[in-house]
Amino acid sequence: MSEKDIERIKELESINLATDDIRDLVVQTKMEVEKDNERLAQLNNQELRKFDIKSIDIVGAIGAGKTAIIEKMVEILSKKYRILVICGDITTRVDADRIQVHNAETIQINTGRECALNAYHIHQIIENKDLKNFDLLFIENVGNLICPSDFTLGTDKRITIVSTTEGEWVIEKHPMLFKMSQVAVINKIDLAERLGTDVQKMVDDAKNINPDIQVITTSAKTGKNIEKLIEILEL
Numbered sequence: 001m002s003e004k005d006i007e008r009i010k011e012l013e014s015i016n017l018a019t020d021d022i023r024d025l026v027v028q029t030k031m032e033v034e035k036d037n038e039r040l041a042q043l044n045n046q047e048l049r050k051f052d053i054k055s056i057d058i059v060g061a062i063g064a065g066k067t068a069i070i071e072k073m074v075e076i077l078s079k080k081y082r083i084l085v086i087c088g089d090i091t092t093r094v095d096a097d098r099i100q101v102h103n104a105e106t107i108q109i110n111t112g113r114e115c116a117l118n119a120y121h122i123h124q125i126i127e128n129k130d131l132k133n134f135d136l137l138f139i140e141n142v143g144n145l146i147c148p149s150d151f152t153l154g155t156d157k158r159i160t161i162v163s164t165t166e167g168e169w170v171i172e173k174h175p176m177l178f179k180m181s182q183v184a185v186i187n188k189i190d191l192a193e194r195l196g197t198d199v200q201k202m203v204d205d206a207k208n209i210n211p212d213i214q215v216i217t218t219s220a221k222t223g224k225n226i227e228k229l230i231e232i233l234e235l
């Protein structure tokens with residue numbers, strides 16, 4: 001595990017959650033869990049690449065528009081690719097059903113009390129699915145800007161989605177996922193003016209947190225910049 005990863009875990013470990021005497025043990029245990037997850041994520045990636053499947057996981061705040069953006073992309077991309085979408089949600093299969101009508105196969109994982117998907121969830125699907133039937137995999141994580149930073153899934157790229165309705169501080173306040181993503185999407189741009197959201201601040205925050213990240217503003221409602229997002233993802 002790199003110095004950067006250890007720093008990330010320490011940064012996430014609230015001093016209120018662990019007293020001095022057990023903090024090292026808490027950090028150690030968490031590092032071991034993450035290491036196991038990382039190993040499995042690498043296996044997932046190897047397997048997906050073996051079948052030439054492009055893979056992208058989508059994380060973001062509750063209601064930011066993850067499903068809506070996947071729906072729009074699948075609508076366009078299903079003409080070109082055979083698409084599998086894995087949706088993580090606490091209890092329902094609402095998102096999977098929404099996406100399925102756009103001509104993709106969907107699998108819903110209900111995580112129950114767990115606040116994020118992990119590499120093991122994806123590994124189980126990869127092991128049981130005939131991967132030669134697919135060219136493109138999207139994974140929609142449980143709506144959450146915190147927990148998914150603990151677990152990579154083994155995809156080629158990660159997108160983090162926030163929206164103008166969450167307030168212009170949302171990126172500044174949740175830096176972790178932006179450090180770990182290749183693309184940041186600021187969605188619901190159609191509502192920005194009415195809400196008075198400073199979108200430029202959000203763009204700047206993402207760039208300050210991760211200078212390598214590509215930032216795009218979208219509206220899943222009007223379709224604005226969805227084609228551009230597909231281009232950025234090299235699909």
Ligand SMILES: Nc1nc2c(ncn2[C@@H]2O[C@H](COP(=O)(O)OP(=O)(O)OP(=O)(O)O)[C@@H](O)[C@H]2O)c(=O)[nH]1
Binds near residue numbers: 060
């Ligand atoms: N105005 C506007 N509404 C949007 C946009 N994108 C999504 N919505 C609406 O926002 C709500 C939440 O969108 P979802 O796509 O379900 O969001 P999500 O991130 O998948 O939500 P969870 O999976 O529950 O975390 C829905 O009512 C969408 O129609 C957008 O760009 N503009």
Ligand SMILES: [Mg+2]
Binds near residue numbers: 067
């Ligand atoms: Mg959703």
